[in-house]
Amino acid sequence: MASQPRPRIRDVAEVAGVSATTVSHVLNGKGRVDAATRARVTAAAERLGYRPNSNAKGLRSGRADTIGLLLPVGADLEQAHHVLAVEFYLTLAMNTVEAAFEHDQALLQLPPLRGLDDLRRFSVDGGIVVDPLPLDTRVAMFNELGVPVVTIGRDILRTQDPWWVAADSAGSTGMVLDHLAEAGARRIAMLSVDIGWSWFADAQQTYREWAGRRGIEPILVLARPDKLESSAVAAAAEVLDHRPDAVYVPPQWLASGLLRVARERGVDVPGDLLVSVGVDSHLARTSEPPLTAVDLDPASTARQAVDLLIHRIEGGEPAGPRLIPTTLHSRASSLRTPGAAHRP
Amino acid sequence: MASQPRPRIRDVAEVAGVSATTVSHVLNGKGRVDAATRARVTAAAERLGYRPNSNAKGLRSGRADTIGLLLPVGADLEQAHHVLAVEFYLTLAMNTVEAAFEHDQALLQLPPLRGLDDLRRFSVDGGIVVDPLPLDTRVAMFNELGVPVVTIGRDILRTQDPWWVAADSAGSTGMVLDHLAEAGARRIAMLSVDIGWSWFADAQQTYREWAGRRGIEPILVLARPDKLESSAVAAAAEVLDHRPDAVYVPPQWLASGLLRVARERGVDVPGDLLVSVGVDSHLARTSEPPLTAVDLDPASTARQAVDLLIHRIEGGEPAGPRLIPTTLHSRASSLRTPGAAHRP
DNA sequence: CTGAAAGCGCTTACAG
DNA sequence: CTGAAAGCGCTTACAG
Structure with a gap:
C-alpha cells in the first residue's frame, strides 16, 4: 500500500x-x-x-501518446434501441484499446462532444470517430483544432476525405443478395433505415444497382430513423405488403420486428421468406430461427483504424481508405430446405 | 484544417x-x-x-486528471459467452466516461493487465476495477504502485476493503425470491455459477438463508464457470431434474439454456415454471416469454464509483462501501396467470 | 560516445 | 491584490 x-x-x-x-x-x-x-x-x-513520466515527456515532445475514441453512444444507451449493436461497439472499443496499447498509446474514451471546448479539455494526439454522420460535427471539431482524425465508417458527404476505415458494405450487400438469389429468391426486398451512415447508404445503392442489372423493380422500405419499436414494426409491415420472398435487413435492430410481423401474418421464415441481417450479433445467432448475418469484423476494423490514425499522426501521406472484408454467416433463416415450407 | x-x-x-x-x-x-x-x-x-496544457499542469501538480477503467473483458469478447452482459458493461463504461468528465477527469480504457509494467505505462490518478475476482490481481497492482483504486463489485476475500460500489445482490435476491413465492412457487431453485464475483456469491448465500428461514431444502445448481453453451445446458438439465416450480438465475447468460431445455421437456414457462434472471438486458425484454429481471442500474453504479474514487484520490477517509439499490422488472416469465398453463 | 544546459507550460510558495 | 522566480521530469540541440 x-x-x-x-x-x-x-x-x-x-x-x-x-x-x-x-x-x-x-x-x-x-x-x-x-x-x-x-x-x-x-x-x-x-x-x-x-x-x-508521461506528463514530462508529453510536455517536452508535444505529444500525449494518447488517442481518443468517440463512440456514437452516450450514457443513455439503455434507452436507445440500437442496443442490439452493443457487442459491435464494445468489441470495437476493446480492440481499439489493445491496438493502441501495442502502439504505446493510451486510449481515452471521449464523452459526447457538445462543442469545441469539450474537445479542448482532452489532450490527445489524434481521434477515432465511429459512425460519422454526413458532414459530421465531431470530425469538424478535430479538424478545427488541428488534431488528426480518422473515422470508422465513411462520411458520405466528405468525398475527398481518405482517412477512414469501414467494413465493405457494397461487397457485403452483393454477397447477401447473391446468396438469397441462389437460395431461390425472386422478389428480394431491402428493409433499411434513413440514417446517413455509409453502411446503410452503400447497401441501398448497391441494392438498386444489383436490381437494375437484373431488370428487377427494387422493393426498398426505409424505417424511420428513430429506432423505436413501433417504427420498426410499421416498416416491417410495409415491406411484407409487397409480398417479397426474401428480405435483406442491413440495420440489425429492425430484424426482430420483421420476424414478429411475419409470425403474426403466418409467414414462415425461411419457408415463405428468407431473411438476412446486416450486423452479426448474439441475438442473430440465438434467434428463432437463427439469422443469416454479415460479420463486420470489428476487431480488424479497430486495428486498422488505429494503424491509420498513427500513420496520420506521424504526418504520413493519405494511405487511402481501408475497406475491411466481411464474412457471411449463413444460418437457418436463409436456407430453403425443400419441404420445410409451411411447417405448422 | x-x-x-x-x-x-x-x-x-x-x-x-x-x-x-x-x-x-x-x-x-x-x-x-x-x-x-x-x-x-x-x-x-x-x-x-x-x-x-494538461501535461504541464500534470507535471507540476503531480496529477494526471485521468482515471483508468478496467473492464473484465478483453478484445476477444466475441468468443466469451457472457457477451449477454455487454449492455451492462457498455452502459457502465459510458457512464463512467461522463461522470469522470463532469469531475474534470478524463477516462482511460485500460487493456487487460499482464503485469505491473503494463500498469506503469499509464499515468492515472486512480483506477476503477470492474468485477474483481477474490484477491484480485489487478487491484493488487494498483495497490503496489500506490495508485488509489475502487472496485465495482466487492472482492469477497478482501473483507477489510471499504473501497467498493456494488449493486445490492442480497437485497435483489430476497426481492426475487419473495416475488416468486408470492406468485405461488413452492419449490424455488437457484441456477447459478461458481465464479467468485460478489453478485453471485451473495445471491447464493442469501438464497440459502432464505430457504433456511422457511425450513426449505435449497435446490442450488452451479454451472461450470467456462461460460460454454454446453455447460449452461447441462446445468439447466440438472436443475430441472429437481422438478422446481420456479428458478432464479443470477447469471443472465444461463437463462437461454434453461428456456431451451424447458421447452424440449415440455415444461411451460410460466405455466409450469416461473423464471427470473439476474441482469436485465435487451434479450430478457424480448425473450419469449419476456423474462423477469433485476435492473442493476449500471448508470448509478458507475457514477458512485467515480465519486468514491475521487474521494479516495483526494485523500478522503473510507466512506464505506456503497450499495446500489436495484429494481425488479416483473415480466411474463414469472406471472402465473391462472389457466395459462399447458398452452399448446 | 557522453553530458551540461535550456526549455516545454504550468503552479505555487514567497515577497512585495 | 499581484508578480518574479523556481521547479515539476523529461528531451534535444549543442559542445566537447
Whole structure:
C-alpha cells in the first residue's frame, strides 16, 4: 500500500553512473551509445521499474501518446434501441484499446462532444470517430483544432476525405443478395433505415444497382430513423405488403420486428421468406430461427483504424481508405430446405 | 484544417494585462484576485479559447486528471459467452466516461493487465476495477504502485476493503425470491455459477438463508464457470431434474439454456415454471416469454464509483462501501396467470 | 560516445 | 491584490 516515490530519470542515471541525457538516449533509441553503457542503463531502468513520466515527456515532445475514441453512444444507451449493436461497439472499443496499447498509446474514451471546448479539455494526439454522420460535427471539431482524425465508417458527404476505415458494405450487400438469389429468391426486398451512415447508404445503392442489372423493380422500405419499436414494426409491415420472398435487413435492430410481423401474418421464415441481417450479433445467432448475418469484423476494423490514425499522426501521406472484408454467416433463416415450407 | 498554435497561459496574461500567476489564480480559483481583474482574465481566456496544457499542469501538480477503467473483458469478447452482459458493461463504461468528465477527469480504457509494467505505462490518478475476482490481481497492482483504486463489485476475500460500489445482490435476491413465492412457487431453485464475483456469491448465500428461514431444502445448481453453451445446458438439465416450480438465475447468460431445455421437456414457462434472471438486458425484454429481471442500474453504479474514487484520490477517509439499490422488472416469465398453463 | 544546459507550460510558495 | 522566480521530469540541440 505504501506508495514509494516513483523513480525519475536521474535515479536511473545515478545507478547506471551516466547522465540523464544518456539514459534518455538509450530508452528512446536515439543517438549513438556504447553497447556496454546501453546495457548498464537498461539494467538500471529495469531494476528500478522506471517508467518515464508521461506528463514530462508529453510536455517536452508535444505529444500525449494518447488517442481518443468517440463512440456514437452516450450514457443513455439503455434507452436507445440500437442496443442490439452493443457487442459491435464494445468489441470495437476493446480492440481499439489493445491496438493502441501495442502502439504505446493510451486510449481515452471521449464523452459526447457538445462543442469545441469539450474537445479542448482532452489532450490527445489524434481521434477515432465511429459512425460519422454526413458532414459530421465531431470530425469538424478535430479538424478545427488541428488534431488528426480518422473515422470508422465513411462520411458520405466528405468525398475527398481518405482517412477512414469501414467494413465493405457494397461487397457485403452483393454477397447477401447473391446468396438469397441462389437460395431461390425472386422478389428480394431491402428493409433499411434513413440514417446517413455509409453502411446503410452503400447497401441501398448497391441494392438498386444489383436490381437494375437484373431488370428487377427494387422493393426498398426505409424505417424511420428513430429506432423505436413501433417504427420498426410499421416498416416491417410495409415491406411484407409487397409480398417479397426474401428480405435483406442491413440495420440489425429492425430484424426482430420483421420476424414478429411475419409470425403474426403466418409467414414462415425461411419457408415463405428468407431473411438476412446486416450486423452479426448474439441475438442473430440465438434467434428463432437463427439469422443469416454479415460479420463486420470489428476487431480488424479497430486495428486498422488505429494503424491509420498513427500513420496520420506521424504526418504520413493519405494511405487511402481501408475497406475491411466481411464474412457471411449463413444460418437457418436463409436456407430453403425443400419441404420445410409451411411447417405448422 | 490549419492548426493555429494553441494559446498558452502567457498569451492570456498578455491580453488581460496581468501576469501568468494571476491568470493561474483566476482559472483555478486560488488566492485573492480583484473582481475586475478576474473578469478581464476570464474574458481573455474565453476569447482565446484557452485550455491549460494538461501535461504541464500534470507535471507540476503531480496529477494526471485521468482515471483508468478496467473492464473484465478483453478484445476477444466475441468468443466469451457472457457477451449477454455487454449492455451492462457498455452502459457502465459510458457512464463512467461522463461522470469522470463532469469531475474534470478524463477516462482511460485500460487493456487487460499482464503485469505491473503494463500498469506503469499509464499515468492515472486512480483506477476503477470492474468485477474483481477474490484477491484480485489487478487491484493488487494498483495497490503496489500506490495508485488509489475502487472496485465495482466487492472482492469477497478482501473483507477489510471499504473501497467498493456494488449493486445490492442480497437485497435483489430476497426481492426475487419473495416475488416468486408470492406468485405461488413452492419449490424455488437457484441456477447459478461458481465464479467468485460478489453478485453471485451473495445471491447464493442469501438464497440459502432464505430457504433456511422457511425450513426449505435449497435446490442450488452451479454451472461450470467456462461460460460454454454446453455447460449452461447441462446445468439447466440438472436443475430441472429437481422438478422446481420456479428458478432464479443470477447469471443472465444461463437463462437461454434453461428456456431451451424447458421447452424440449415440455415444461411451460410460466405455466409450469416461473423464471427470473439476474441482469436485465435487451434479450430478457424480448425473450419469449419476456423474462423477469433485476435492473442493476449500471448508470448509478458507475457514477458512485467515480465519486468514491475521487474521494479516495483526494485523500478522503473510507466512506464505506456503497450499495446500489436495484429494481425488479416483473415480466411474463414469472406471472402465473391462472389457466395459462399447458398452452399448446 | 557522453553530458551540461535550456526549455516545454504550468503552479505555487514567497515577497512585495 | 499581484508578480518574479523556481521547479515539476523529461528531451534535444549543442559542445566537447
